[in-house]
Amino acid sequence: MEPALDFSAVNKTFTTSSGPVKALDDVSFSIAEGEFLAVLGPSGCGKSTLLSLAAGLERPTSGGVKTAGRVIDRAVTDIGIVFQTDALLDWRSVLQNVMIQPQMRGLRTSEYEGKARELLELVGLAGFEEKYPYELSGGMRQRVSICRALVHNPSLLLMDEPFGALDALTREQMVMELHHIWLRTHKSVMFVTHDIQEAVLLAQRVLVMTPRPGRIAEIIEVDLPLQRTPDIMESEKFTQKVAHIRHLFEAHGVLKKY
Amino acid sequence: MTGSSGQAEKKGRSKVRLPFDSLILCLAVVLAWQAVTYFGDVPAYLLPPPSAIAERIYSDFGLLLSHSLVTAKEVLIGFLLSIVISVPLAAILAQFPLVERMLYPLLVASQTVPKVAIAPLLVVWFGFGLFPKILIAFLICFFPILVDSLVGFRSMPKEIAWLARSTGASRWKVFLHFQVPAALPNIFAGVKVASTLAIVGAIVGEFVAADSGLGYQLIVANGSLDVTLSFSILIVLSVMGMLLFALVDLAERLALPWHVSQRS
Numbered sequence: 468m469e470p471a472l473d474f475s476a477v478n479k480t481f482t483t484s485s486g487p488v489k490a491l492d493d494v495s496f497s498i499a500e501g502e503f504l505a506v507l508g509p510s511g512c513g514k515s516t517l518l519s520l521a522a523g524l525e526r527p528t529s530g531g532v533k534t535a536g537r538v539i540d541r542a543v544t545d546i547g548i549v550f551q552t553d554a555l556l557d558w559r560s561v562l563q564n565v566m567i568q569p570q571m572r573g574l575r576t577s578e579y580e581g582k583a584r585e586l587l588e589l590v591g592l593a594g595f596e597e598k599y600p601y602e603l604s605g606g607m608r609q610r611v612s613i614c615r616a617l618v619h620n621p622s623l624l625l626m627d628e629p630f631g632a633l634d635a636l637t638r639e640q641m642v643m644e645l646h647h648i649w650l651r652t653h654k655s656v657m658f659v660t661h662d663i664q665e666a667v668l669l670a671q672r673v674l675v676m677t678p679r680p681g682r683i684a685e686i687i688e689v690d691l692p693l694q695r696t697p698d699i700m701e702s703e704k705f706t707q708k709v710a711h712i713r714h715l716f717e718a719h720g721v722l723k724k725y
Numbered sequence: 726m727t728g729s730s731g732q733a734e735k736k737g738r739s740k741v742r743l744p745f746d747s748l749i750l751c752l753a754v755v756l757a758w759q760a761v762t763y764f765g766d767v768p769a770y771l772l773p774p775p776s777a778i779a780e781r782i783y784s785d786f787g788l789l790l791s792h793s794l795v796t797a798k799e800v801l802i803g804f805l806l807s808i809v810i811s812v813p814l815a816a817i818l819a820q821f822p823l824v825e826r827m828l829y830p831l832l833v834a835s836q837t838v839p840k841v842a843i844a845p846l847l848v849v850w851f852g853f854g855l856f857p858k859i860l861i862a863f864l865i866c867f868f869p870i871l872v873d874s875l876v877g878f879r880s881m882p883k884e885i886a887w888l889a890r891s892t893g894a895s896r897w898k899v900f901l902h903f904q905v906p907a908a909l910p911n912i913f914a915g916v917k918v919a920s921t922l923a924i925v926g927a928i929v930g931e932f933v934a935a936d937s938g939l940g941y942q943l944i945v946a947n948g949s950l951d952v953t954l955s956f957s958i959l960i961v962l963s964v965m966g967m968l969l970f971a972l973v974d975l976a977e978r979l980a981l982p983w984h985v986s987q988r989s
Contacts, residue, residue, distance in 0.1 A: 522891060544893035554884035557983050558906040571892035571902060599983045 469536035470497035471623050471655035472521055477530035479516050489680035490516040494530075496674055496686060498623070501653040505670035507660055507712065509721050513681025514659045518627050521657060522546060535622060544572070547616030547654075549629040553608040555600040561587065561611050562596035568619040579618060586614040589651075590644060606637035613645070617652065624656045630665070639697070642668060646695055667708045668695055675712055677719040684715050773953040781957045788942075789961050795938040796927050797965060799855060803862025804923040804969070811867050812912055815874030819904070820896075825875075832871065840865045841929050848934045858930030858938070865926035866919035870912070877911025878904055910984050913977040920969045924962060 479491040490513040498504045506514055519525040520532050523543040532539045534546075547568075555564050562583060569579035587596060590610040600608055609629060616624055629645075630638045646669055649656060660666050666673045667689055675684045689708060691699060699705050716722040755775050761767060762774035769777060782789060818825040840861055847857040881889075881903055889899045931940025939958050946954035977984070 519887075522887065524887060524890060542890040542893065544891060546891055548888060548891055550884040550887075552882070552884055554882065554888055556885070556903070556906070558909070558981070567902065568892060571889070571894035571898055573894075601983060 468500050469533075471500050471502070471535060472657060473497040473531075473533040473536075474517075474520070475531050475533075477520065477527045477532060479513070479520065479525070480528045491520075491527075492680040492682045494681065494683055496683065498655050498657055500622075501655055502672065503649055503656045503658065503670050505658045505660055505666035505673045506676060507663060507666040507673050508676030508681070509661060509678055509716075511681075512676040512678040514661075514676065515627060516681065518548075518625055518657070518659060521623070521625055522548060543623075545621050546623045546625055547619070547621040549609070549612050549616045549624070549626045551628040551631045553600075553605075553612040555608055555611055555615075557600050560597050560599055561592060561603070564600065564611055565615045565618050568615060572619060574619065582620075583614065583618050586617055587611070589648065590614060604637075605633055606641060609633065609641065610644070613648070617648070617654070622655060624654045626656065626658045628660055629658075631661075638665075643697065645669065650694060663709050663712050664700060667691075667705060667712070668700060673708075673712065675715055677716075677721060684719055687712065770950055770952050773956055777953050778956045778960060781953045782960065785954070785957065789939075789957065792937060792939045792942045792958075793961055793965065796924070796931065796940065796962075799858040799927040799930065799938065800862055800923045800965070800969070802855075803859040803926055804866055804920060806859065806863045807866035807870055807919060807923075808916060810863075811870035811915070812874050815871050815912075816878055816900070816904075816908075818875055819878035820900070832868070836868050840926065844929050844933045847930070853934045853936065857933075858927050858935070861930040862923045862926030865922045869918040869922065870915040873911045873915025873918070874908060877908030877915075880911060881907050909981055913973065913981065913984075917970065917973050917977075920973045921966055923969065924966050928962070 474497065475495050477491055477494045478489070481488045481490055494513075494517070496504075506517060508514055516525065520527055520539075521534070521543070523532075523539040523541055526540075534543055556567060559567065562580070565583040565587065566576060566580065568574075569576050569583075584593075584596065587593060587610075590613060592607060592610055592614070595603065595607065600611070603611070609632075613629070616626075630641050633641060642665055649669075658666070658669060670689055673687045673689060675687060676682065677684045687708065691702075691704060691708075713722060717724045758772075759775050762769075762772055773781075818828060844857070844861050847860055851857040851860065885903060885907070889903050894902075927938070928940035928943070931938040932944060935941040939962055943955060943958045946952075946958060
């Protein structure tokens with residue numbers, strides 16, 4: 468089976484007013500069908516560039532990006548995107564925010580409304596369908612945005628630090644919710660984060676990146692059970708992985724050694 | 726669109742709060758005014774008491790009304806015309822950066838010419854009728870609506886633009902479902918500013934040359950030192966301005982119940 472997403476020897480250089488800036492340097496990896504891959508790195512490591520390449524919003528300077536075996540040469544539509552900001556449409560109700568996907572795609576909205584309601588229920592938003600975004604808390608808003616990324620049943624889910632703007636408690640809750648959604652749907656996910664624990668807890672593999680230019684330091688297999696619980700964070704294996712990644716960052720000067 | 730029907734109706738509209746605080750202040754000012762003119766022996770040809778103004782509005786109601794209708798017509802046509810032209814123009818400029826780069830500086834430059842100063846010229850060109858007044862009202866409203874709308878049409882955050890592109894929808898659909906609703910708060914902000922300016926435009930036009938309208942009547946009243954009538958006209962003008970503003974405000978409340986300024 469073709470990987471859901473495949474980067475091979477990708478370089479990306481941006482031209483800015485102060486000269487060219489290399490954002491990605493020789494990046495190769497792939498996300499298997501149904502795999503949850505976390506991209507972990509400090510700011511400035513080209514995580515967002517990775518994402519815009521995967522979404523087909525940018526082209527690589529060299530190298531190839533493929534999705535399901537096809538070279539990406541235009542904006543990819545078979546994806547769902549979740550951003551750090553929930554990017555909800557303030558003028559639409561919760562349900563209508565989710566329904567924007569089938570509407571814009573010219574799909575039969577009557578078929579998708581049930582799916583949208585189901586997803587909202589799955590994330591605990593039953594009864595909030597007719598509320599407007601400003602009536603919701605940050606965590607609820609991000610849940611709506613996750614539903615919006617899933618309703619059209621895309622093959623690939625791109626998540627750009629989706630919980631970065633949430634408070635710590637909500638964040639922990641959302642991480643587990645996302646995990647359960649993934650267990651149920653088995654979507655291929657590219658999850659960008661700068662939180663080591665979050666990455667190890669959620670992902671099957673963690674792609675660790677170093678900044679300026681963005682390079683892959685290591686791709687780490689997380690050989691924890693498929694189904695994760697918060698308790699797993701106290702297991703020896705988990706702490707080992709986290710420690711390993713921290714040492715990796717220390718070795719690359721991302722984290723200071725004490 | 727399933728599910729969208731009745732959604733706006735179901736949303737409870739927040740109770741319209743009357744501005745009691747400002748009404749009380751207003752009343753206090755009127756009372757103070759009355760007291761000053763009464764006890765201070767201020768001659769009525771300098772500052773008429775509010776009671777005299779009220780009396781005058783009552784007795785000359787027919788006259789004021791007929792002139793008001795003339796002015797209101799100029800204001801409304803000029804105002805609506807500016808909305809109908811500025812908003813679509815802003816939408817077009819927002820779609821085509823090249824067109825904007827070419828046109829925008831010219832538009833800004835055109836605004837440095839004071840409209841009040843070109844009013845006499847417009848009369849020379851277009852005569853004494855309705856048209857030059859409408860034109861001045863239009864010109865004065867045009868720019869604020871254009872600028873605010875342009876900001877609105879470009880206000881879509883990067884993430885939402887990404888989302889729109891990832892749906893693969895046509896540019897027209899993206900414009901309709903993303904850009905237009907996102908722009909509405911700014912469009913209304915511009916329209917609100919313009920609603921107060923429209924009356925200024927029409928009055929200026931009437932000052933220069935007219936045989937009817939409140940601006941004309943104001944000139945006549947001043948010419949005969951009829952200060953009470955002048956004040957009566959000013960009151961009518963401000964009521965007209967408030968009504969137009971309230972109309973726009975109401976339209977905004979109905980169209981954008983979700984908008985930030987409506988939340989508190």
